[in-house]
Amino acid sequence: xxxxxxxxxxxxxxxxPDLRAARPEGFRGLPVIATTPCADGCRACVDVCPTAxxxxxxxxxxxxxxxxxxxxxxxxxxxxxxxxxxVAMAASRRDDLxxxxxxxxxxxxxIGAALRRRFGRSLKLRQVSAGGCNGCELELNALANVNFDxxxxxxxxxxxxxxxxxxxxxxxxxxxxxxxxxxxWDAMAEPRFVIAVGACAISGGLYDGAPGVDRGxxxxxxxxxxxxxxxxxxxxIARALLAALARER
Amino acid sequence: MxxxxxxxxxxxxxxxxxxxxxxNWVKGELLQGSRPVMLWGRRVDAGVExxxxxxxxxxxxxxxxxxxxPAHGYFALTEVALALHGCERELHETLGVRLxxxxxxxxxxxxxxxxxxxxxxxxxxxxxxxxxxxxxxxIHAGVIEPGSFRFQCSGELVHHLEIQLGYxxxxxxxxxxxxxxRRAVPLVETIAGDASVAHAWATCAALERLAGVTLAPEVELxxxxxxxxxxxxxxxxxxxxxATDVGFVPGASTYGRxxxxxxxxxxxxxxxxxxxxxxHPGGVAITPDPAAVAAAVxxxxxxxxxxxxxxxxxxxxQHRLQGVGxxxxxxxxxxxxxxxxxRACGVALDQREGAGGAYAARPIAxxxxxxxxxxxxxxxRGRELTASLAWLADAAPxxxxxxxxxxxxxxxGALAPSHLVLALAESWRGEVVxxxxxxxxxxxxxxxxxxxxxxxxxxxxxxxxxxxxxDFPICNKSYDLSYCGNDL
Numbered sequence: 001x002x003x004x005x006x007x008x009x010x011x012x013x014x015x016x017p018d019l020r021a022a023r024p025e026g027f028r029g030l031p032v033i034a035t036t037p038c039a040d041g042c043r044a045c046v047d048v049c050p051t052a053x054x055x056x057x058x059x060x061x062x063x064x065x066x067x068x069x070x071x072x073x074x075x076x077x078x079x080x081x082x083x084x085x086x087v088a089m090a091a092s093r094r095d096d097l098x099x100x101x102x103x104x105x106x107x108x109x110x111i112g113a114a115l116r117r118r119f120g121r122s123l124k125l126r127q128v129s130a131g132g133c134n135g136c137e138l139e140l141n142a143l144a145n146v147n148f149d150x151x152x153x154x155x156x157x158x159x160x161x162x163x164x165x166x167x168x169x170x171x172x173x174x175x176x177x178x179x180x181x182x183x184x185w186d187a188m189a190e191p192r193f194v195i196a197v198g199a200c201a202i203s204g205g206l207y208d209g210a211p212g213v214d215r216g217x218x219x220x221x222x223x224x225x226x227x228x229x230x231x232x233x234x235x236x237i238a239r240a241l242l243a244a245l246a247r248e249r
Numbered sequence: 250m251x252x253x254x255x256x257x258x259x260x261x262x263x264x265x266x267x268x269x270x271x272x273n274w275v276k277g278e279l280l281q282g283s284r285p286v287m288l289w290g291r292r293v294d295a296g297v298e299x300x301x302x303x304x305x306x307x308x309x310x311x312x313x314x315x316x317x318x319p320a321h322g323y324f325a326l327t328e329v330a331l332a333l334h335g336c337e338r339e340l341h342e343t344l345g346v347r348l349x350x351x352x353x354x355x356x357x358x359x360x361x362x363x364x365x366x367x368x369x370x371x372x373x374x375x376x377x378x379x380x381x382x383x384x385x386x387x388i389h390a391g392v393i394e395p396g397s398f399r400f401q402c403s404g405e406l407v408h409h410l411e412i413q414l415g416y417x418x419x420x421x422x423x424x425x426x427x428x429x430x431r432r433a434v435p436l437v438e439t440i441a442g443d444a445s446v447a448h449a450w451a452t453c454a455a456l457e458r459l460a461g462v463t464l465a466p467e468v469e470l471x472x473x474x475x476x477x478x479x480x481x482x483x484x485x486x487x488x489x490x491x492a493t494d495v496g497f498v499p500g501a502s503t504y505g506r507x508x509x510x511x512x513x514x515x516x517x518x519x520x521x522x523x524x525x526x527x528x529h530p531g532g533v534a535i536t537p538d539p540a541a542v543a544a545a546v547x548x549x550x551x552x553x554x555x556x557x558x559x560x561x562x563x564x565x566x567q568h569r570l571q572g573v574g575x576x577x578x579x580x581x582x583x584x585x586x587x588x589x590x591x592r593a594c595g596v597a598l599d600q601r602e603g604a605g606g607a608y609a610a611r612p613i614a615x616x617x618x619x620x621x622x623x624x625x626x627x628x629x630r631g632r633e634l635t636a637s638l639a640w641l642a643d644a645a646p647x648x649x650x651x652x653x654x655x656x657x658x659x660x661x662g663a664l665a666p667s668h669l670v671l672a673l674a675e676s677w678r679g680e681v682v683x684x685x686x687x688x689x690x691x692x693x694x695x696x697x698x699x700x701x702x703x704x705x706x707x708x709x710x711x712x713x714x715x716x717x718x719x720d721f722p723i724c725n726k727s728y729d730l731s732y733c734g735n736d737l
Contacts, residue, residue, distance in 0.1 A: 051435070
């Protein structure tokens with residue numbers, strides 16, 4: 001009994017009082033690209049990227065493909081690319097995930113007024129892993145732990161797609177899970193929407209074009225929220241969900 | 250000496266025997282106490298090259314190869330080494346090698362409706378008036394990876410559990426075999442995304458050996474620090490999961506909260522909570538912060554001790570975990586369990602034992618538990634967590650930054666042509682095995698991977714026999730295996 005009380009005392013109070021204000025120390029997050037000109041014909045950042053997320057010149061970095069491995073920053077001879085600890089990286093439009101040269105621009109998450117009104121006070125999520133390596137799955141689980149405590153905002157995981165408002169997909173969608181993902185979606189009641197979590201889900205990431213992958217589901221059901229990262233930080237996911245539910249407006 | 254077990258051999262010095270002689274050699278070595286590590290194949294002009302790696306009692310590796318005509322095949326080694334059943338099923342499934350005498354060639358990975366052979370292996374079924382069948386998956390009732398489980402029960406009692414995986418098959422080995430030096434480490438970091446550091450380190454160690462590169466001790470120390478932090482984090486995650494599954498809420502919240510502290514420390518060092526992007530062939534990219542590591546380790550040690558006292562001291566927890574999902578030492582050795590699952594059955598197998606490099610100055614004592622049940626596996630994780638924290642407390646002050654030989658994404662150097670290198674790293678889940686082979690031009694043409702999950706899934710299935718179906722969640726969590734790692 002005393003040990004349990006000690007345990008409770010050690011846990012303390014709410015670890016992160018405001019999820020929107022939290023800045024994780026040391027996190028390699030939103031990249032910024034300086035406007036300094038590239039050396040003639042230099043493609044160092046393009047050549048070093050494992051997921052073909054970068055095109056140049058001008059340097060453009062697609063967060064939907066980026067695994068935030070950080071290899072491009074030291075590769076650039078003019079130091080154009082730097083990673084900031086910014087967690088807000090999610091977007092509702094796929095094109096908004098492309099980072100261009102210039103000052104950092106936080107992309108916008110907008111699921112539309114009708115869905116915002118419907119789910120603004122309560123959002124139930126059903127997650128399906130379809131080739132996710134357990135990185136995204138662990139971070140999605142972490143969202144509900146005592147540190148991040150997303151439940152305080154009325155956002156919860158549910159076991160059945162019948163009870164879910166949004167389908168959270170992680171992984172590139174393997175051929176063998178393609179049917180199961182579609183079945184889960186078909187079991188959900190309207191209104192509903194798809195959230196793609198992690199580089200694999202957004203673009204295939206490292207597994208774009210891999211032999212075991214079938215991304216047809218996303219062609220039929222384009223996501224309303226793209227959450228970049230490999231895996232995304234729980235705060236990136238939290239910020240995306242809260243922005244979608246207009247908690248930041 | 251490296252902190253990992255690394256074995257290199259030039260292909261022209263690698264013994265290639267006739268299938269029958271090869272099989273007899275393996276049999277002989279096993280009788281002398283060697284342990285099967287991995288068996289894998291590669292398609293060549295003359296048929297299929299099949300290689301087998303065994304580990305002697307002194308931790309050294311032996312590799313021997315044979316070339317077979319797939320239509321003719323060979324007499325399955327599973328008969329003498331059950332631990333190789335998964336490797337041989339994979340060999341049959343991916344390269345079409347005929348295996349006479351294999352007890353169960355069911356495809357290791359479900360490939361959907363295109364897979365004709367799966368029809369020949371329906372789920373095992375019990376018939377009888379009181380028998381019923383429970384099907385679970387591939388989607389489970391939680392935020393976890395997919396897999397299919399089929400239970401044959403009478404009442405609550407499970408007679409047989411069959412685990413059918415493959416739903417996570419992305420084709421990672423096909424991508425690795427393309428030999429792109431930029432992609433090798435990022436890809437292996439996602440083989441089992443919760444064991445990124447272990448897989449990355451094994452790949453780096455193999456490539457470094459091929460390039461003839463020796464690293465500064467500071468690099469090994471930084472890598473071992475990240476590996477032990479990964480172990481601490483995932484053992485905490487596992488204990489949080491077990492506490493959740495037995496309904497012990499203070500344990501679930503505390504272990505979960507402490508995992509955050511552990512992975513945030515990893516993030517302080519390298520920018521990613523999973524150590525992604527930290528290791529690359531030839532170096533390690535960390536921002537050393539010995540004070541932050543020491544503070545985190547102190548907090549984890551103190552608060553972990555309180556949580557352990559509550560969790561392991563609770564009669565409810567003891568009652569729920571003890572005697573559930575038990576395997577004997579003999580069973581564990583026969584099916585070739587690895588990692589904490591093996592050590593929980595009294596098998597003292599840990600690739601860090603007697604390791605050099607970062608572990609030479611600060612050795613980690615291998616401990617075992619005798620009972621082989623969920624309780625033993627939970628205790629193992631608790632004890633390994635404590636041992637890793639003690640190691641980290643000792644090692645953290647020595648963390649320093651080391652300039653990399655070359656930036657990440659660049660080749661580590663010219664790779665030795667026509668060589669085979671095996672590297673074994675002890676992840677929190679058990680040994681990860683990477684085998685890299687180069688061609689005459691020094692290009693990687695085969696990169697075979699074995700995650701400990703491949704070895705351990707059968708342990709879960711066997712342990713469930715004669716237990717109740719409601720014991721399944723805690724049995725599953727006590728093994729904490731990777732679906733992706735099995736499916737590749």
